[in-house]
Amino acid sequence: MLSARGLTKRFGSFAAVKDVDLDVHHARVHALIGPNGAGKTTVFNLLTKFLQPSAGSINLLGTDITRTAPDKVARMGLVRSFQISAVFPHLTVLDNVRVALQRPNNLSTQFWLPMSSLDRLNDRAEELLVSVGLHNERNAVAADLSYGRKRVLEIATTLALDPKVLLLDEPMAGMGQEDIGTVSGIIKDVAKERAVLMVEHNLSVVANICHHVTVLQRGEILAEGDYATVSQDPRVRTAYMGTEDD
Amino acid sequence: MSHATHTEASSSKRSERSQSASLTYAVFLLTGLALLVVAPLFFYPIFLMKLLCFALFACAFNLLLGYTGLLSFGHATFFGGAAYFTAHAVKEWGLTPELGVLLGVAGAAALGLIMGFVAIRRQGIYFAMITLALSQMFFFFCLQAEFTRGEDGIQQVPRGHLFGFIDLSVATNMYYFVLAVFLIGMVIIWRFINSPFGMILKSIRENEARATSLGYSVARYKLGAFVMSAALAGLAGGVKSLVFQFATLTDVTWQMSGEVILMTLLGGIGTLIGPIFGAGLVVTLQNYLATSDFPVTIITGVVFMACVLLFRRGLIGEFYASRLGRRLGFEHRH
Numbered sequence: 001m002l003s004a005r006g007l008t009k010r011f012g013s014f015a016a017v018k019d020v021d022l023d024v025h026h027a028r029v030h031a032l033i034g035p036n037g038a039g040k041t042t043v044f045n046l047l048t049k050f051l052q053p054s055a056g057s058i059n060l061l062g063t064d065i066t067r068t069a070p071d072k073v074a075r076m077g078l079v080r081s082f083q084i085s086a087v088f089p090h091l092t093v094l095d096n097v098r099v100a101l102q103r104p105n106n107l108s109t110q111f112w113l114p115m116s117s118l119d120r121l122n123d124r125a126e127e128l129l130v131s132v133g134l135h136n137e138r139n140a141v142a143a144d145l146s147y148g149r150k151r152v153l154e155i156a157t158t159l160a161l162d163p164k165v166l167l168l169d170e171p172m173a174g175m176g177q178e179d180i181g182t183v184s185g186i187i188k189d190v191a192k193e194r195a196v197l198m199v200e201h202n203l204s205v206v207a208n209i210c211h212h213v214t215v216l217q218r219g220e221i222l223a224e225g226d227y228a229t230v231s232q233d234p235r236v237r238t239a240y241m242g243t244e245d246d
Numbered sequence: 247m248s249h250a251t252h253t254e255a256s257s258s259k260r261s262e263r264s265q266s267a268s269l270t271y272a273v274f275l276l277t278g279l280a281l282l283v284v285a286p287l288f289f290y291p292i293f294l295m296k297l298l299c300f301a302l303f304a305c306a307f308n309l310l311l312g313y314t315g316l317l318s319f320g321h322a323t324f325f326g327g328a329a330y331f332t333a334h335a336v337k338e339w340g341l342t343p344e345l346g347v348l349l350g351v352a353g354a355a356a357l358g359l360i361m362g363f364v365a366i367r368r369q370g371i372y373f374a375m376i377t378l379a380l381s382q383m384f385f386f387f388c389l390q391a392e393f394t395r396g397e398d399g400i401q402q403v404p405r406g407h408l409f410g411f412i413d414l415s416v417a418t419n420m421y422y423f424v425l426a427v428f429l430i431g432m433v434i435i436w437r438f439i440n441s442p443f444g445m446i447l448k449s450i451r452e453n454e455a456r457a458t459s460l461g462y463s464v465a466r467y468k469l470g471a472f473v474m475s476a477a478l479a480g481l482a483g484g485v486k487s488l489v490f491q492f493a494t495l496t497d498v499t500w501q502m503s504g505e506v507i508l509m510t511l512l513g514g515i516g517t518l519i520g521p522i523f524g525a526g527l528v529v530t531l532q533n534y535l536a537t538s539d540f541p542v543t544i545i546t547g548v549v550f551m552a553c554v555l556l557f558r559r560g561l562i563g564e565f566y567a568s569r570l571g572r573r574l575g576f577e578h579r580h
Contacts, residue, residue, distance in 0.1 A: 048459065050455070050458075050459075069463070070458050070459070071458050071461050071462055071463040071464070072463075074458070074459055074460060074461035075461040079459060079460070079461075080459050081459075082455065082456065082459070086453055086455065086456040086459070087453070087456070088448075088449045088452040088453050088456065089452060089453070090452060091448070091449065091452065095445070098445075099445060099446065099449045099457075099460065100460050102442055102445065102446065103460065103461050103462060107442045108442055108443065108445075108446050108462065108467075109442070109443055109446075109470070110441060110442045110443055111437070111438045111441045111442075111443035111444065111470070111474070112437060112441065113441050113442055114437070114440065114441065115440045115441065115442075115444075115445070117441075117442060118442055118445065157460070161460060161461065
């Protein structure tokens with residue numbers, strides 16, 4: 001679905017990402033892990049075109065998107081979340097989801113229509129909120145939600161676009177144990193019909209829900225495979241996971 | 247769980263508040279309208295019309311600064327440019343006033359499209375600088391072009407007959423024409439803000455990167471708002487040239503761009519009616535101090551400093567945030 005070849009990003013003389021190959025497949029959860037500063041978020045920014053790669057190519061659903069604008073990429077079905085929670089803080093939970101629904105429903109450019117014209121998006125928006133368990137908070141202002149609930153809202157907004165490929169940047173960071181369980185369930189569910197690539201630090205989550213793991217270190221791929229293989233790799237253990245056993 | 251109940255409670259309180267707010271809004275709105283209708287009985291109509299033109303100009307500017315988050319330093323181009331277009335069309339081509347004003351609006355929108363297209367991809371100070379540079383270029387064009395008559399301006403513009411039969415040289419008729427245009431402009435702004443498009447603008451202001459990642463081409467929405475703001479500024483400028491029967495270089499200077507920023511800040515950024523009060527204050531000060539020996543720019547400068555130091559939200563913004571404002575159900579929107 002989404003593949004990258006020889007992906008490289010240099011900032012001056014420093015190569016944040018060097019020659020990375022990635023393949024994300026339909027109905028699979030692919031994890032990108034590695035120590036801080038390994039270049040995971042940079043890879044995300046490159047894939048979603050928020051950054052322009054210095055070298056290499058990216059292909060989405062058979063189309064070369066190496067030079068495509070980020071909003072265009074989103075419209076093609078590659079939608080991302082952000083490391084820092086990305087909600088619209090002063091909008092209500094329901095409005096957050098409705099904003100995402102406006103574009104696919106061609107309701108985003110009408111400056112002559114009243115706000116109530118958006119009410120026909122409510123059913124779909126509420127459905128999405130029910131699916132992630134945010135229904136009771138639909139009229140709350142997003143800024144009032146706890147951190148974990150904001151992340152859940154962000155996933156609901158992302159799903160509103162019905163993306164084909166989903167890129168999640170540390171979806172569990174800062175979440176309570178309870179929310180982690182919920183979100184893991186949601187991601188597993190979502191991945192039945194989509195491809196998911198996620199950056200994640202919580203290794204038990206990775207072990208639980210990810211089919212394939214890529215380990216990055218200093219911008220390069222250190223190891224690849226399923227969790228069991230990767231976690232046994234001695235290089236990975238010293239570079240990153242060694243601390244887990246201590 | 248306790249969190250869920252907390253947010254629910256706060257949201258129901260909010261909806262109660264918004265209900266009482268819409269009631270107070272209605273009361274204020276009707277009072278305001280009534281005052282505007284009877285105002286010419288008490289005040290000099292030209293002064294009132296000038297005030298309404300600048301109020302609409304400031305509200306158009308606020309559409310961009312307050313609701314889109316873009317600080318343009320070149321709005322005089324649209325205000326003064328439309329004044330030239332309207333004046334020329336009415337005087338030289340003999341168009342009726344309403345067509346002349348519409349032509350001014352179209353011209354301002356076209357200028358807005360050009361300026362916006364060049365500037366919109368830049369942020370913050372760079373955006374302001376590009377708009378300033380382009381408006382200085384337009385000023386120079388107006389100084390040199392044949393049809394603007396350079397330093398003289400276009401003088402003795404006939405007000406003509408509205409729709410061919412309402413004589414606008416009668417001051418009362420002209421006043422109600424200006425009032426109608428002002429109200430139409432305000433309704434357009436209100437609808438624009440509270441529309442599906444306005445919702446996307448709001449989301450862009452809240453979190454631009456997220457809006458992009460949802461597939462919105464942010465620059466296009468900003469450009470749309472820019473053109474709308476330019477067109478409405480043009481509406482104000484075109485009408486002003488009919489009020490004073492004069493289109494002048496003063497209206498395309500950078501000082502005019504600065505003045506509208508001042509009006510908007512004084513009244514309250516991002517409040518629908520704030521700029522009206524800001525414009526009212528500035529125009530009134532200019533009017534009453536014009537005859538005194540004391541330089542008016544010093545007074546407006548001091549007022550501006552006081553505003554920035556003491557009440558940053560502007561007159562109306564502070565009122566909304568005050569205890570009285572909150573009790574009346576207003577909430578300051580960011």
